[in-house]
Amino acid sequence: MLDPLDSYLYGLILTDGSIYLTSRNRGKICIELNRKDKELLQKIQTYVPECRIRCRMRNTNFKQHVETATLNNYKKAFREKFIGYGIPVKDKSIVGTIPNQPYSIPDFWRGVYDGNGSIGFTKANEPFISLVTKSTPLKQELLSLLFEEFRIIKHINQNQRDHVYNIVLKNEDAIQFGNFIYNNADIFMQRKYNNYIQFQNWKRTSKKSSHRRWTLEEIAYIQTHTIEESKQYLHRSTSSVKTQLWRLKQK
DSSP states (O other): OOOHHHHHHHHHHHHHEEEEEOSTTOEEEEEEEEGGGHHHHHHHHHHSTTOEEEEEEEOOSSOSSEEEEEEEEOOHHHHHHHHHHTOOSSSHHHHOOSOSSOOOHHHHHHHHHHHHEEEEEOTTOOEEEEEEESOHHHHHHHHHHHHHHHOOOOOOOOOTTTOOEEEEEEHHHHHHHHHHHHTTOSSOOHHHHHHHHHGGGOOOOSOOOOOOOOOHHHHHHHTTSOHHHHHHHHTOOHHHHHHHHHHHHHO
């Protein structure tokens, strides 16, 4: 079983790390972050002293002259441990998913969100937590967790432009999921943790709607599946599905 630290590192490496393998059993695991998040890498180094940290200036597809901090671990045993847990060496952004053995669920997802998530407030002052991923298996695991743990129902398809899934939680949903992954945490990205802490001061200023809106993905689903299939998959009542189909016919 993965302990909390390895569960967190697995999620962080999966989303914001790389595994390099070369000849004669050489290679490395590296995690590269914006330099302002160097503190997280230094904290990891206290738990894994053989790691090395260096800073550099580089250009990305989106911005030039970006200062980054990179944590590198060249130990074979360290690489083999995480590969053994199930991290793919290739195409991990597309096929990566949860570890292949028991793990600490909050720590793993905190690593995922620290690596590739966003936490903050919308322009309308709504708390949000979002994750963008290309991995269908990872998306499915997250949606299952949201439903089983919080009864939050999401049906997300890849967008047409980038072929990624954008999974967004807002308001009370964002707060309870933030509590789940950050409460009593020992290791985290300070910048995102600070944004999460601000959630505690948020108060709803408008009445929460009890009506669950139909998404475009749900509408497309019921048009190509039976009522029973739609009811089971979308977690909706028979009446709700039939009413929506009737409205579509009227249009």
